[in-house]
Amino acid sequence: MSKPVDLSRYAFNGGETAAPIEDLSRLSxxxxxxxxxxxxxxxxxxxxxxxxxxxxxxxxxxxxxxxxxxxxxxxxxxxxxxxxxxxxxxxxxxxxxxxxxxxxxxxxxxxxxxxxxxxxxxxxxxxxxxxxxxxxxxxxxxxxxxxxxxxxxxxxxxxxxxxxxxxxxxxxxxxxxxxxxxxxxxxxxxxxxxxxxxxxxxxxxxxxxxxxxxxxxxxxxxxxxxxxxxxxxxxxxxxxxxxxxxxxxxxxxxxxxxxxxxxxxxxxxxxxxxxxxxxxxxxxxxxxxxxxxxxxxxxxxxxxxxxxxxxxxxxxxxxxxxxxxxxxxxxxxxQEEIEYLMARGLDENEATPTIVRGFLNVDIMGLPGPLKEAMERQISQLESGNAM
Amino acid sequence: MLEIRNLHVSVGGTPVLKGIDLKIAPGETFILFGPNGSGKTTLLMALMGFGDYTVTKGQIIYKGQDITHAPMYERARLGMGMSFQRPPTIHGLPTEHLVRMCARGRETDVRRLAERVHFDQFLERDVNAGFSGGEIKRSELLQLMAQQPDLVLFDEPESGVDLENMSLVGHTVRYLLDSMPDDCQGTLRERKQRRKTSGLIITHSGPILEYVVADRGQVMYHGKLCCEAKPREILDHIARYGYQECLRCLAGDMYGKIAEAPLS
Incomplete structure (x- = not known):
């Protein structure tokens, strides 16, 4: 069922001695x-x-x-x-x-x-x-x-x-x-x-x-x-x-x-x-x-x-x-969940991402603070992005 | 506040409401009685604008605007609020988050409101996830307090609530309708003048009447309203004679006679 991958199309050699990056904050x-x-x-x-x-x-x-x-x-x-x-x-x-x-x-x-x-x-x-x-x-x-x-x-x-x-x-x-x-x-x-x-x-x-x-x-x-x-x-x-x-x-x-x-x-x-x-x-x-x-x-x-x-x-x-x-x-x-939120004043464009966010629920991962914030940022980007 | 004119509503193609006329003035609380399956909940759902409830005839006028076909969120933003009897669970959405959304940007002390309905321990729980009957009611009331509606639709505020919770639910409903601080006495006239929030409450057994000031009530039977009277009188009558007399009243109506509800 998986899609095949043709490994011969990729270069697995070269650059093995790349220069170290001492300070990651200096990445572009x-x-x-x-x-x-x-x-x-x-x-x-x-x-x-x-x-x-x-x-x-x-x-x-x-x-x-x-x-x-x-x-x-x-x-x-x-x-x-x-x-x-x-x-x-x-x-x-x-x-x-x-x-x-x-x-x-x-x-x-x-x-x-x-x-x-x-x-x-x-x-x-x-x-x-x-x-x-x-x-x-x-x-x-x-x-x-x-x-x-x-x-x-x-x-x-x-x-x-x-x-x-x-x-x-x-x-x-x-x-x-x-x-x-x-x-x-x-x-x-x-x-x-x-x-x-x-x-x-x-x-x-x-x-x-x-x-x-x-x-x-x-x-x-x-x-x-x-x-x-x-x-x-x-x-x-x-x-x-x-x-x-x-x-x-x-x-x-x-x-x-x-x-x-x-x-x-x-x-x-x-x-x-x-x-x-x-x-x-x-x-x-x-x-x-x-x-x-x-x-x-x-x-x-x-x-x-x-x-x-x-x-x-x-x-x-x-x-x-x-x-x-x-x-x-x-x-x-x-639909019942959408309508419940709409009865509270959320329009469909607010209700759908709210429910999706709850469904994906990264909260259950018990991520530590900084990770959780990073994930929240990603989910927000998902909501405002074209993925919805 | 609300005017319903000759409203006909079908659910899944089956006519349920067959010509409802009802007016509720600002600050007035109206009580709706009626046996199971008579169409009371349908009326509330149609007023709020649920998709499965199709208005086939008639009009709903709210604050002077025809909202018969307005989407739900518009009705909510105009100031209609509804307490659900069996609300859905929304996994992954903490109740506190939803309460904040109900306030729509208005500064709201959610924790203080939650304390009022003893819900502060539950704010982090997902909306309606494993809530008991009393918890559902308190969560609904908390959301409404944040929403601050001008017309509140309550579907059986007493159902599934134990005695201790009933007092809390009753007082909170009163608070929502009174828009008056607890410690403010005021004369009866002052209170009435001040009251701007209207209510439409469905009840079977009437305990809520101990808590709210309601002058008018009516019985729904087979999708029609009949027997307008003081809510207490209606309740006494139903307790004594059941809903049979409503049937007689409506049957009389059908024959074109002037039917009086046989209230003692």
Whole structure:
């Protein structure tokens, strides 16, 4: 069902020794603007670290936080003898043509590790940026939250203004160890002619929590991803919240997969999708191999003025006593809700965005202050922009 | 304030209201009685301008303007406000946000208004999400207080409300209609002169009559209004004889006789 991507059309080599950018605030205002739309505010000082990968190379990496490691993946591989316990452990390079290509062209990516017991509230900003048409970007990221640690990552992905015909391949492996907590918020701002193939997987240990937020409010030509999380330790929790908006020309095939493989685990996948002319395939899968295990899956879609939403929720288990449920809906804004607001004096042009804003509801992501503000700005732009 | 002339309304192609005439003066509160399915709610919905309620004949004049076919938001902005009996849930929209929108830019101390209806603990909750009957009523009243309408349409303010909440709901309805501070006594005449907000209230059982000053009432039966009298008298009569007498009255009307409601 996914649209094919011809990788031979993109240049994956060249520029590996790009000059570092010491101060991200010295990026052009145009680039900064694009990054803001990917949730990255380079002026934000309430961060625990910042990383930037531009085209084929890492250009910025900074942290001064005790217990937080942040470095380029190549440096980490060198420093830790190839990271044998983490590198290509959750995904196989042979998975598909995109993992093969990512394996072949390791340009960079980040290694982020919160050391045992270290709780870091301010987010690490990590930014993957493509500038220049025909660019093929390929990164490998590894995130490790050690026992009892807490980490919050804001991952913004964007293309520079005017970038056409680009491709992004990104392999990411997440490890949340016993009692750890990882909140990973990914925001995409690609573009109308960009092909995107992230390949992610995660392993969540005993009593650990993995919260993943995904926000896509901007056009993307062809995106397909299906991150897969395995809860391998007793009492593990995984929560996915996605907000996907597809304007005309966008093709998004995305979803989340949670495998409950230990007792007392919980998985929750909540996706809100909205098309204003694009195509969204909204997948979700919760499987359970051990009990007690509880999982809930929500795929809700609104079609506003054309487009297509294909919701595919799946539940799978072969054990007695499992509790899995799903709720899927594809529809329109209820006239009853519009009329309720109109009876309070809002005209249709005020009532519709108010309801859409509530439907997308990024509030449930529990974003920390600065991120929340960045998202509110994006939603406001969505309301006043042409996406409605 | 409001003048309804020979109003006929259909819902889904079925005629429900069959020629309603009604005038409500500024500051006056009118009480509408009638059995289930008689068309009371239809009248309120048609006045507010809901899409499924089609006016097939007649006129609605509000503050001198013909609003028969005006969109809902225009009616609301002209000063019509409605308390919904079963309002929809709007997920992701905190009640406080909606209350602010009701005020349409007027400076409003939402928290203070919310305290008035004991709703300050609920302001962050999504609109009507899992609200009890009493919470719905208080949320509706809070929105209306922010909206400050000149004509308030209430559909059964007492339904689903326990005794304790009834007093709160009743006093708040009174406050909305009185447009007078609580601590201001005033003579009866002064109060009446001051009262500018009009009300149209549907009630089945009448507890709201303990709280509001209402001089006029009428019974709706099969889409027609009959038996204008003091609300208390109507209530007593219905309690004693049910709505059967209305049927007799309307039947008499149909035969072209001058029918008097047999009020004792």
């Amino acid at each position: 205002s145009e680039d900064k603007e694009r990054l803001v739309h990917a949730g990255i505010d380079v002026r934000d000082t309430h961060v625990s670290g910042a990383f930037m990968h531009l085209n084929h190379a890492g250009v910025h990496c900074r942290t001064n936080r005790e217990g937080l490691e942040l470095m380029g993946i190549k440096e980490a591989l060198k420093k830790y003898d190839g990271l044998p316990q983490y590198f290509w452990k959750l995904l196989s390079p042979e998975k598909d043509e995109f993992t093969r290509a990512a394996h072949e062209h390791l340009q960079g990516g980040y290694f982020i590790r919160a050391r045992k017991g270290v709780k870091i509230r301010e987010p690490v900003q990590s930014c993957l940026f493509i500038k220049g048409s025909g660019t093929g970007q390929s990164v490998h990221n590894i995130v490790v939250v050690e026992e009892g640690a807490e980490l919050n990552i804001l991952g913004g992905c964007a293309t520079a203004h005017g970038t056409r015909e680009a491709a992004h391949l990104g392999v990411t492996e997440y490890y949340v160890e016993k009692g750890g907590k990882l909140t990973f918020t990914m925001i995409h701002n690609w573009g109308e002619s960009v092909a995107v193939r992230p390949r992610s997987a995660g392993l969540v240990g005993e009593g650990a929590v993995f919260c993943n937020n995904y926000i896509l409010l901007k056009p993307v030509a062809n995106l397909q991803m299906y991150p897969s999380i395995t809860l391998a330790g007793r009492g593990g929790v995984a929560r996915f919240n996605s907000v996907v908006v597809a304007p005309e020309g966008s093709y998004v095939d995305s979803g989340n997969r949670v495998q409950l493989d230990a007792p007392d685990t919980r998985g929750e996948i909540i996706a809100r999708t909205l098309t204003t002319g694009g195509t969204i395939i909204n997948r979700g899968y919760i499987g359970a191999g051990r009990v007690p295990a509880r999982g809930h899956l929500e795929c809700k879609g609104l079609i506003l003025g054309g487009g297509r939403i294909h919701a595919i929720p799946e539940l799978d288990s072969d054990v007695d006593g499992v509790e899995l449920s799903h709720e899927a809906a594809v529809g329109k804004i209820a």
